Amino acid sequence: MTLRSCSRDAEVRRLLELGHWPQSCTPELRAHVERCKACGDLVLVTMAFRRARAETMNAVQLPPPGILWWRAQLRRRNAAVERIHKPIVGAQIFAFAVTLVITVGFLAWQVRDGWNWMKWLASLAQSQVFHWEVLWPFASAKSAAGFLSLVPALALLALASGVVLYLGSEKHNS
Amino acid sequence: MLWESILPKAIAGEGASADAADLRMDSDAFAGFYERSARSLWAYLTRVSGDPALADDLMQESYVRFLSAARPPSLEDGEVASRRYLFRIATNLLRDHWRRPHPASLEDLPEEFFAARCDVAQNDSVAMLIPAMARMKPRERQLLWLAHAEGYSHQEIAEVTGLGSASIRLLLFRARRKIARLLREPASSGRLRSMGRLP
Numbered sequence: 166m167t168l169r170s171c172s173r174d175a176e177v178r179r180l181l182e183l184g185h186w187p188q189s190c191t192p193e194l195r196a197h198v199e200r201c202k203a204c205g206d207l208v209l210v211t212m213a214f215r216r217a218r219a220e221t222m223n224a225v226q227l228p229p230p231g232i233l234w235w236r237a238q239l240r241r242r243n244a245a246v247e248r249i250h251k252p253i254v255g256a257q258i259f260a261f262a263v264t265l266v267i268t269v270g271f272l273a274w275q276v277r278d279g280w281n282w283m284k285w286l287a288s289l290a291q292s293q294v295f296h297w298e299v300l301w302p303f304a305s306a307k308s309a310a311g312f313l314s315l316v317p318a319l320a321l322l323a324l325a326s327g328v329v330l331y332l333g334s335e336k337h338n339s
Numbered sequence: 340m341l342w343e344s345i346l347p348k349a350i351a352g353e354g355a356s357a358d359a360a361d362l363r364m365d366s367d368a369f370a371g372f373y374e375r376s377a378r379s380l381w382a383y384l385t386r387v388s389g390d391p392a393l394a395d396d397l398m399q400e401s402y403v404r405f406l407s408a409a410r411p412p413s414l415e416d417g418e419v420a421s422r423r424y425l426f427r428i429a430t431n432l433l434r435d436h437w438r439r440p441h442p443a444s445l446e447d448l449p450e451e452f453f454a455a456r457c458d459v460a461q462n463d464s465v466a467m468l469i470p471a472m473a474r475m476k477p478r479e480r481q482l483l484w485l486a487h488a489e490g491y492s493h494q495e496i497a498e499v500t501g502l503g504s505a506s507i508r509l510l511l512f513r514a515r516r517k518i519a520r521l522l523r524e525p526a527s528s529g530r531l532r533s534m535g536r537l538p
Contacts, residue, residue, distance in 0.1 A: 182490055206519035213522060214487035217468045221382035230373040233399060234366050237406030244407065 171203045181211045257332045264325040271318055364406070373402065376422050379489065384429055386472060386488070387480045393436065401429040426489075426499045430481060437477055471521035479514035486511055 171177075177198060180186045186208065187195060198204045364372065380401065384394035405411060405425050412420040472480055478500075485491045485499060493511070497504035 206515050209519050209522055210483065210515050211487045213468050214484065217386060218379070218382050218484075218488040221385055222378040225378055225381045225385075227373075227377050227381070228399065230370040230377075230402075231366070233373070233402045234369055234406065236399075237403045240403060240407045 171201050173197055173201070173204060174207065177204050177207055181208065181215075186212070253332070257329070260325060260329050260332060264322070264329055267318070267322055267325060271322065369406065372418065372421060375418070376425060377402075380425060380429055383426065383484055383489065384433065386468075386484055387477065388433060388436070389469075389473065397429060397432045397436070400432055401425055404428050404432075423491075423495060423498055426485070427501075430499055430501075433477070433481070467522060471518050474521055475514065475518060478510070479517065482507065482511050483514050483518060487515075 173194065176194065177186070180190055180194075183189075190198075198208055377398065381394055381398050384397050384401075385391050388394055388397070402425070405421075405428055408424075408428075412424050475483070481500060482496060485496045486493075491499065493507040494504050496502070496507050496511075500507075502510070
């Protein structure tokens with residue numbers, strides 16, 4: 166398809182844009198439009214669309230702008246709330262991960278001690294000499310150090326659990 | 340609570356400077372802009388989609404998106420830029436609508452269906468355009484409406500539709516030739532003569 170524009174295309178366009186067609190155009194230009202297919206198409210299509218636009222614009226019942234304004238405000242507010250919640254959700258995930266790591270570490274530590282204790286019980290059954298003092302696990306200095314490290318670990322676990330529950334309840338309430 | 344004090348700032352600024360927030364439209368300025376632009380936007384959506392009910396929905400959504408956009412044209416840019424931005428939103432909404440799966444494509448709809456839903460046609464000039472528009476592709480309808488009803492330049496049409504400005508001229512030329520041929524068909528030639536458009 167060849168794209169050929171007429172030399173009088175700009176003149177016809179200007180008259181159409183100004184709304185002066187066909188009143189203000191010369192008879193010579195009008196005769197040209199009747200002969201020239203490109204200009205004829207331009208006039209035909211532009212006039213049809215302009216009239217359709219004018220009629221369609223008169224047919225609409227517009228909703229009040231206030232409704233749209235407040236809908237937009239509400240949407241912006243919701244978007245802002247969502248943006249603010251993103252770091253809170255991140256903090257909740259981080260707190261949950263920390264709690265999970267501490268819990269797993271604590272359980273692993275306790276399982277290891279329990280395993281040692283089970284081994285000790287097994288060796289006790291085969292032992293010839295029974296030592297009563299070893300029944301109390303914190304009697305030795307090593308066990309006392311283990312007990313001292315257990316207390317802050319439990320406190321930290323309780324604190325982290327509290328934070329997780331608090332953040333979880335905040336999200337639920339909001 | 341902390342976020343309650345942060346929230347108003349986040350809504351007003353949205354990460355931009357306070358000056359940019361001040362240049363946003365207030366409700367009165369928006370009401371004026373809406374009165375001046377809504378009818379032409381609705382006409383565009385109705386004629387391109389062929390569905391006045393859909394045009395109602397998309398027009399409202401266009402204004403809500405316009406107002407809640409992170410970086411809308413400021414008051415300094417002028418109403419022409421705001422109008423162009425609004426038409427761009429509406430064009431994207433139309434495109435999204437057409438991309439969504441539908442029980443029947445707009446292209447597959449019979450002409451009678453299209454004409455029946457466009458009950459805003461009052462006289463011959465619109466009545467003869469409706470069947471011709473129904474036989475055009477959605478993009479052709481958009482280009483023709485923006486160029487010939489809204490009077491946009493090729494550059495402005497490129498901004499609204501997202502097409503390259505170099506290709507607009509050719510696409511528009513083809514679309515105009517096609518719809519002119521449809522308007523000149525024997526069925527509508529009688530109406531055209533009565534309007535004085537044909538010799």
